[in-house]
Amino acid sequence: GEDVEQSLFLSVREGDSSVINCTYTDSSSTYLYWYKQEPGAGLQLLTYIFSNMDMKQDQRLTVLLNKKDKHLSLRIADTQTGDSAIYFCAEGYDMRFGAGTRLTVKP
Amino acid sequence: EAQVTQNPRYLITVTGKKLTVTCSQNMNHEYMSWYRQDPGLGLRQIYYSMNVEVTDKGDVPEGYKVSRKEKRNFPLILESPSPNQTSLYFCASKESSAYEQYFGPGTRLTVT
Numbered sequence: 001g002e003d004v005e006q007s008l009f010l011s012v013r014e015g016d017s018s019v020i021n022c023t024y025t026d027s028s029s030t031y032l033y034w035y036k037q038e039p040g041a042g043l044q045l046l047t048y049i050f051s052n053m054d055m056k057q058d059q060r061l062t063v064l065l066n067k068k069d070k071h072l073s074l075r076i077a078d079t080q081t082g083d084s085a086i087y088f089c090a091e092g093y094d095m096r097f098g099a100g101t102r103l104t105v106k107p
Numbered sequence: 108e109a110q111v112t113q114n115p116r117y118l119i120t121v122t123g124k125k126l127t128v129t130c131s132q133n134m135n136h137e138y139m140s141w142y143r144q145d146p147g148l149g150l151r152q153i154y155y156s157m158n159v160e161v162t163d164k165g166d167v168p169e170g171y172k173v174s175r176k177e178k179r180n181f182p183l184i185l186e187s188p189s190p191n192q193t194s195l196y197f198c199a200s201k202e203s204s205a206y207e208q209y210f211g212p213g214t215r216l217t218v219t
Contacts, residue, residue: 099149
């Protein structure tokens with residue numbers, strides 16, 4: 001099957017930028033998503049990007065898509081302790097998820 | 108309030124004892140799905156349903172059944188649970204034409 005891969009852990013200091021990376025294999029995916037899961041909670045859609053876009057910015061969040069390399073990244077500017085969570089990359093209509101990146105923000 | 112609800116939220120059971128996890132959404136969504144979440148594996152889709160009476164296997168359907176008799180409900184059935192089905196389960200729904208899925212709060216199942 002098609003795979004979505006992410007690194008499992010990322011640790012940053014408060015105020016720094018965080019960059020979470022994701023690679024996917026299904027080149028036909030129209031939608032690519034970033035979901036956030038806070039401890040003990042379900043998943044919430046953080047942002048998404050259509051496959052015909054290279055970049056999307058939404059306040060502190062910037063999504064970059066390199067369709068040639070099938071690489072997606074999520075940059076969080078001025079990372080806060082409240083950003084500590086697991087971030088999932090997902091692709092496609094049926095949403096194939098990566099394993100999730102646990103972001104830890106240290107004060 | 109628009110939401111996806113799951114019951115129970117926590118369940119501890121024994122091997123072989125049939126159980127059902129219910130999922131209900133009040134947004135009139137056509138599409139519903141079940142995922143399981145395991146450490147290091149992310150979310151894997153178990154089953155999905157495009158509409159009433161239409162269900163399809165996801166990536167990990169073995170050991171599970173679903174039904175979609177009504178639009179709002181999509182129960183997950185484990186006929187004979189086994190310890191490898193110990194996991195965190197999420198139900199989700201969306202409009203067929205939409206990109207965003209709405210997730211339930213999760214059901215943590217332990218099978219001993």
